[in-house]
Amino acid sequence: MPTERHARLFLENAIWGDVRFCPHCGSLSFRPLRGTSVRPGLYQCAETECRRQFTVTTRTPLHATKLDLRTWVAAMFLVLTSSKGISSVVMSRILGVNQKTAWKLGHAIREMMDDRQGIAGRLSGVVEVDETFVGGKPKFRHGVKNMRGRGTGKPIALVAAARNGQARATLIPNAQGCTMKPIIEDWIDPASVLITDKNSSYHKIGASFANHLTVQHNKRQYANRKTAAHINTVEAVNAVVQRALIGVYHRLGRKHLQRYLAEIIWRWNHRAPETRVRQRKSSTGSQSVETRTV
Ligand SMILES: [Zn+2]
Incomplete structure (x- = not known):
């Protein structure tokens, strides 16, 4: 962004796009104010x-910002392109602002990454659901899955992941069926196939969907032998959530977890298809290269 004007036009395009409207009343008719005393x-x-x-930042987390729009665009770029998130210390160094400012920038951007208006739509197809303890599982005895959210005091993230690559996550106070049901029904199209572990909390929830398959989590069963159901997709999301949130949880406590969770899920939902190249040795000893997009 060579100038503030470039940054402003960039944001107008990104935030408003082709259909521009007044952020106060939603009217499509408005005019730019001109004159020497008027800010562009x-x-x-x-x-x-x-x-x-109004301006492009009205009623957004950028509202009434004192920072250059160029700084905002640069901060957005940093947050969106770092694969694991960026700390406010590093961001402050790159942007040349103090750490407190970088921290505020980061949080405002994370807030914008949260799909609170549900623009992303419902998950559909085959959707896996699981919960995960933030900050590591409570004392875990092998083969016994106890204390599901009760008495542990640790925050729980409920995660849904569709096989087509989209995911949703939110923090929940406990892993009881009545807590999870409305959230899951809101996230997932009823025509979908739901896959969960055998936790009894999911029994009633499963009835809201076209089909409900289960996997025996605690027996280290990776896929149900009869139905071939597995929850590897949601476990992959959970692993990302765990890795990213453990540090946050220990450093910041639970207050900011939801925002970081929004960032992680945004990143998951917007990740570029990566091409994996695998080399395989065939029986004749010659190597073939298999490329697939995941
Ligand atoms: Zn208006």
């Missing part, structure tokens, strides 16, 4: 009962 990028609604002024 200021618009006024043409609706007689509204007539309010």
Whole structure:
């Protein structure tokens, strides 16, 4: 972004796109304000009962920002392109702002990554659901899955992952059926096939979907032999969530976890298809290269 103007036009394009409207009343008719005393990028609604002024940052987490829009765009770039998230210390160094500012920038950006309006739509197809303890499992005896969210005090993340690559996650106070049911029903299309472990909390929830398959989690069963059901996808998401959140949990406590969770899920949902190249040795000893997009 060579100038502030470039950054502003970039954000107008990214935030408003082709359908531009007044953020106060939603009207499609407005005009740019011109004049030497007017700051660039200021618009006024043409609706007689509204007539309010706004810029591209109005009613966004960038609202009333004192920072350059260029700094915002650079910060967004840093957060969105770092594969594991970026600390405010590193960000402050790169952007040339103090750490407190970098911290605020990071949080505002994470807030924008949270799909609170449900724009991403419902998960569909084959969808795996599982919960995970943030900050590591409570004392775990092999083969016994006890204390599911009760008495451990540790925050729990409920995670749903569709086989087509989309995922949702949120923090829940406990792993009881009545807590998880409305969330899962909100996330997942009822025509989907739900796959969970055998936890009894999922019994009733499963009835809301076209089919419900289960996997015996605690017996280290990777796929159900009869149905071939597995929850490897959601376990992959869980592993990412765990790795990213453990540090956050120990450093910051649970207050900020939901925001970091939003960032992790955004990253999962927007990851570029990566091409994996595997080399295989055939029986004749010659090597073939198999490329697949995952
Ligand atoms: Zn308006």
